[in-house]
Amino acid sequence: xxxxxxxxxxxxxxxxxxxxxxxxxxxxxxxxxxxxxxxxxxxxxxxxxxxxxxxxxxxxxxxxxxxxxxxxxxxxxxxxxxxxxxxxxxxxxxxxxxxxxxxxxxxxxxxxxxxxxxxxxxxxxxxxxxxxxxxxxxxxxxxxxxxxxxxxxxxxxxxxxxxxxxxxxxxxxxxxxxxxxxxxxxxxxxxxxxxxxxxxxxxxx
Numbered sequence: 001x002x003x004x005x006x007x008x009x010x011x012x013x014x015x016x017x018x019x020x021x022x023x024x025x026x027x028x029x030x031x032x033x034x035x036x037x038x039x040x041x042x043x044x045x046x047x048x049x050x051x052x053x054x055x056x057x058x059x060x061x062x063x064x065x066x067x068x069x070x071x072x073x074x075x076x077x078x079x080x081x082x083x084x085x086x087x088x089x090x091x092x093x094x095x096x097x098x099x100x101x102x103x104x105x106x107x108x109x110x111x112x113x114x115x116x117x118x119x120x121x122x123x124x125x126x127x128x129x130x131x132x133x134x135x136x137x138x139x140x141x142x143x144x145x146x147x148x149x150x151x152x153x154x155x156x157x158x159x160x161x162x163x164x165x166x167x168x169x170x171x172x173x174x175x176x177x178x179x180x181x182x183x184x185x186x187x188x189x190x191x192x193x194x195x196x197x198x199x200x201x202x203x204x205x
Contacts, residue, residue, distance in 0.1 A: 001200060002026035004033045006053040006071035011156045012185070019180050019189045023197070025068075030057055033065070041073070046087055046125035047137050049073035054127040054135070066131055070192060074124040074185060076158045078146060080117050081109065089158070103150055103161045110146055118145040122162065122171075124184035128192050136195055140187035144171070154179065 001024070005016055008031055017027055030036075039056035043049040053071035075089030085092035085106075092102050110118055122142045129135050142162075150160035152172025159172035164182075167174055171183065180186040 001068065002028060003068045003070055003196075004028055004030065004035070004057055004065060006030055006039070006057045006069065012072075015176075015180060015183075015185060016189060018176065019186055020193060023193065025196070033057070033067075041087070043073075043087070046073040046075065046123055047127070047139060049087060050125040050127035051135060051137060054129045058129045058133075068131065068196065069129040070126060070189075072124055072126040072185060072188065074122065076120060076122055076162070078106065078110070078118075078120040080113055080119075081106075099157050099160075100150070103158060106146060106158075107148065107161060115145065118147075118163075120144060120146050120162065122158070122184040124188040126185075126188040126192050128195060130199065136192075138188050138191040138195075140184045140191070142171070142182060142184040142187075 003025055005013060005027060007013065008029055013027065013029055020027060035057055039053045041049045041052060043052055050071050050073040053073065054069050057071065058065055058069045073087065075086055077083045077086055093105060121144065123139070125137060125139045127135060127137045144162050144164045147161050147163040147170055152160050152170045154174065154176055155172030160170055162171045164171055164174065171179055
């Protein structure tokens with residue numbers, strides 16, 4: 001059995017591999033499955049976009065893959081900015097803008113905002129499509145606040161500015177094992193993992 005994960009992001013695939021350890025399932029990217037292009041993210045919620053991405057892989061050119069397909073849509077919500085960048089997190093300031101620039105802009109926009117008003121969360125909606133076409137969607141979050149500068153090398157994206165008060169550091173500074181246990185994506189993927197194990201009990205070692 002294998003899972004096609006609807007991403008080409010190597011950092012995400014590494015996280016997924018760590019969390020799925022112990023399952024006898026091959027995890028491959030869209031590229032490895034010979035699927036090119038990407039779904040149009042026309043949904044209005046993380047859940048809708050996750051399903052659109054999964055459907056794109058599951059029925060590419062009208063042909064069902066016969067594999068499990070998993071897709072996620074995740075992003076950062078900052079309360080004092082009305083939930084921005086939200087579902088546009090990857091496209092904030094343009095898709096080709098570096099996260100260093102995105103992070104700097106968000107910090108600039110929060111200039112003068114106190115700690116208690118810098119609350120934010122990472123959101124992950126994850127869609128699973130089974131070989132028979134059943135669709136299951138889960139949602140998880142990780143709460144924190146926006147820091148005042150980038151810090152840490154263990155994460156990617158907005159991780160260097162996402163401060164975790166209970167750890168006294170950003171999500172890019174905590175060890176990968178800790179991050180996987182508390183992150184929005186880690187929690188969502190463990191839910192999906194449990195669903196897969198329940199549906200296909202032979203996949204565990």
